[in-house]
Amino acid sequence: MSLFSIKGLRGGVAGHELLKGVDLELRSGELHAVMGPNGSGKSTLAHVLMGRPGYEATAGSVTIDGVELLGLPVDERARAGLFLGLQYPIEVPGVPVVEALREALVASGRPTISLAEEMEAEATRLGMAPGLVNRPMNVDLSGGEKKRNETLQLAILRPRFAVLDELDSGLDVDALRQVSRRVEEARRDGEPALGVLAITHYRRLLRELRPDAVHVFSEGRIVRSGGPELASELEETGYVAYRNEPGDEGS
Amino acid sequence: MAGASGLFPRSSRRSWHALSRLERQAAAFSAEASQALGGASWQRDRRRAAFDRYAASSWPGPDEEAWRYSRIDQLDLSRFEPSGSPAPKGALPLLPALAHAFVDRVGERAGLALTIDGRPYEIDLAEEASRSGVQLARASSHPEAAELSGRARASFTAPDSIDATDELAEAFSSDGTVLSVPAGVALSAPIVIVNLLGADHQDTSSGPAFFPRTLVSLGEGSSVTVVELYFSGDGAILVLPVTELEVGPAARLSYSAVQQLGRATWQIGRNWSRAGRDAHLKSFTASLGGHYARTRTDSRLEGRGGSAELLAAYLGDGDQMHDFRTLQEHDAPSTTSDLVFKGAVGGRARAVYTGLIRMRRGARGANAFQTNRNLVLSQGASAYSVPNLDIEENDVRCSHASAVGPIDSEQRFYLQSRGIPAEVAERLILLGYFEELLGRAEPAVRDHIAAAARSRLHALAEVVA
Incomplete structure (x- = not known):
């Protein structure tokens, strides 16, 4: 059992504090949804956690099993067990998915001998077109294919915790179902069982994923936490009660 | 005088x-x-x-x-x-390992010319090619060399197309290698030309100047692949290589030059090419070595429907400079040229690219594309990229793109977020950056270029990290 802990996290983009004290704890096998209006800082949270260029943490602590991630290079955060599924996965021309994953496994001291077969199996499970894994990373892929590709990487890398930023954007119903099912399987059967922080604007995703907890995010912090029923309530009432000032950063 | x-x-x-x-x-x-x-x-x-x-x-x-x-x-x-005296005759000298690897990787070939210090030393042509009328010979003994030599160069009439360095190269030109392919003949295996220049020269303060020449002329409807290697020793060497390519009507030429000169070599190279009606030229230059490696490439499309694919990859580190000047001249209707030059510089290396697309009056419906991209991997390295257009005809399409910049931090972040260390991520991105070009390289030299680039990229990526 692992623990992903965020305490008093502050940070943002180039001097603009967009996270104003985030606290959250997530255990192996759990799935927490972070929901909130556009501009609430949800995506900023994802980027600060992983250490995306241009984003910085100014205060607080982020740990996996007591290992502090803030201050570590991005790749060391990843090897400590954190995975980020991006809302808009980045294209890396000329670098095949299989090569990137091979290097990732090598860096973690893990075997690569069955990588090709594993990827093939995962691609089939995710309904990906054959040969996609040999294509350059995310280049000329549709939005749905990119998300499937993110999920395939998640399945191969087997992190302890995954932050999935708007996993459902760009996915049609079938793709959403396949991708969600794979994430749920990783939660249930993964070694280690995957803990998931699913960042989403819409409840759509939560019809496929089964959250243990739902957090409402607004103006850079969690303003309310509850069980799965909170998601249903949000769908009826919307985010009006939590709306922040317009003109803030994009979601 | x-x-x-x-x-x-x-x-x-x-x-x-x-x-x-x-x-x-x-x-x-x-x-x-x-x-x-x-x-x-x-x-x-x-x-x-x-x-x-x-x-x-x-x-x-x-x-x-x-x-x-x-x-x-x-x-x-x-x-x-x-360099005065010709290489001594006798047993074939030991090929440097790199030249050996080059020839090995090509595999099956239709002919091989080995030049030493700019002069053809040994020429060997497959019997089948020879029977079909293909000639691979020293300029001094090739029956058409006098007529062919200088013809591509003379087809460029702009006043600024010749300068003193070209005349110097001509004034001291070696007895070059001439390949002629008669009309209708297609060679399936490549012709290999290996140029060894001062391979044993070590003195870095002074040294020989070499003037190798390669001439390729394709008759109507013929087709051939030529792959060429330039190798020089570690000492101070000056080399002024001249290449002339003539692609007759409906002929197809794939020409690749792999430059792996020593790090104290100065190169002032010239590549003249002309393509006729419905002809296709594919030219690929891999520029890896040299202290100063300049290649001026002038391509001319002078028959309706002719096309040229002009590709180059270059890698610089230490105090290297790669210097490319290109001309895409369209002088006939419905001609197409596609130029892609991509490089990376680290250390204190420099890259220069200036390119001109010239559309002559009458080049109706011509298309020209020009792309130059430079990755700058260190503070001390720099790249200049200057595209230019000279258009005399209305009904043409031209596009150029040029870029100079560091490794994309978002790409690096993405790979790092998968657990890949920064220096490995950068090496992957660098390899990926060249992948598009390597994919278009002639299969006979792709492995060699990829291997050479890969070993250099390791060094470059280490410098970055």
Whole structure:
């Protein structure tokens, strides 16, 4: 059992504090949804956690099993067990998915001998077109294919915790179902069982994923936490009660 | 006529002091030395005429457009002298491992020419190719060489297309390698040309100057692949290679040059090509070695429907400079040229690219594309990229793109977020950056270029990290 802990996290983009004290704890096998209006800082949270260029943490602590991630290079955060599924996965021309994953496994001291077969199996499970894994990373892929590709990487890398930023954007119903099912399987059967922080604007995703907890995010912090029923309530009432000032950063 | 005062006339813009320095520098490149070179009478005549033009012209400087950002003002000619005596005849010298690897990777071939110090040393052509009328020979013994030699060069009529370095190359030109392919003949296996230049020369203070020449001429409807390697020793070497490519109507030529010169070599290279009606030229240059490696590539499409694919990859580190000047001249309707030059520089290396698309009147429906991209991997490295257009015809399409910048931090972040260390991520991105080009390289040389690039990229990526 692992623990992903965020305490008093502050940070943002180039001097603009967009996270104003985030606290959250997530255990192996759990799935927490972070929901909130556009501009609430949800995506900023994802980027600060992983250490995306241009984003910085100014205060607080982020740990996996007591290992502090803030201050570590991005790749060391990843090897400590954190995975980020991006809302808009980045294209890396000329670098095949299989090569990137091979290097990732090598860096973690893990075997690569069955990588090709594993990827093939995962691609089939995710309904990906054959040969996609040999294509350059995310280049000329549709939005749905990119998300499937993110999920395939998640399945191969087997992190302890995954932050999935708007996993459902760009996915049609079938793709959403396949991708969600794979994430749920990783939660249930993964070694280690995957803990998931699913960042989403819409409840759509939560019809496929089964959250243990739902957090409402607004103006850079969690303003309310509850069980799965909170998601249903949000769908009826919307985010009006939590709306922040317009003109803030994009979601 | 060839006196020192004629070499740099007082009407030149240079100061008297500069002139005398340059005069002293060029002393070894004398009329006598030029005339002492042997060969056929037409070769001696042309050298003599070229020497006169060389002596009457002024040596270029960085103030001239074609030499802007170059190292021409740092080239000290007094360190070099024309290589005189031909390589001794006898047993085939031991090929450097790198040249061996090159030939091995090509695999099956239709012919092999080995030149040493700029002169053909051994030429071997497959019997089948020979029977079909293909000729691979020394210029001095090739029956059509006198007619073919200089024809591609002469097809470029713009006044700025020739300068003193071209005349110097002509005045001291070696007995080159000439490949002619008759109409309708298609060779399935490549012709391999290996140029070893001062392979054993170690002295980095002074050394020989070499003037290798390659001429390829394709008759109507013929097709051939030529792959060429340039290799030089670690010492101070000056090389002025000249390549002329003629692609006849509906013929197809794939020409690849892999430059792996020593790190104290100065190269001033010239590549002239012309393609006729419905002809296709694919030219690929891999520029890896050299201290200063300049290639000026002039491509001319002069028959309706002709096309040229002009590709180059370059890698620089240490204090290397890669210097490319390109011309895509369209002088016929419905012609297409597609140029992609991509490079990466680390350390204190420099890259220069200037390219001109020239659309002559009458080139209706012509398309020209020009892309130059540079990855700059260190603070000390730099790249210049200057595209230009010269359009005399309305009904044409031209596009150019040029970029100079570091490794994309978002791409690096993405790979790092998968657990890949920064330096490995950068190596992957660098390899990926060249992948598009390598994918278009001739299969016969792709592995060699990829292997050479990969080993260099390891070093470059380490410097970055």
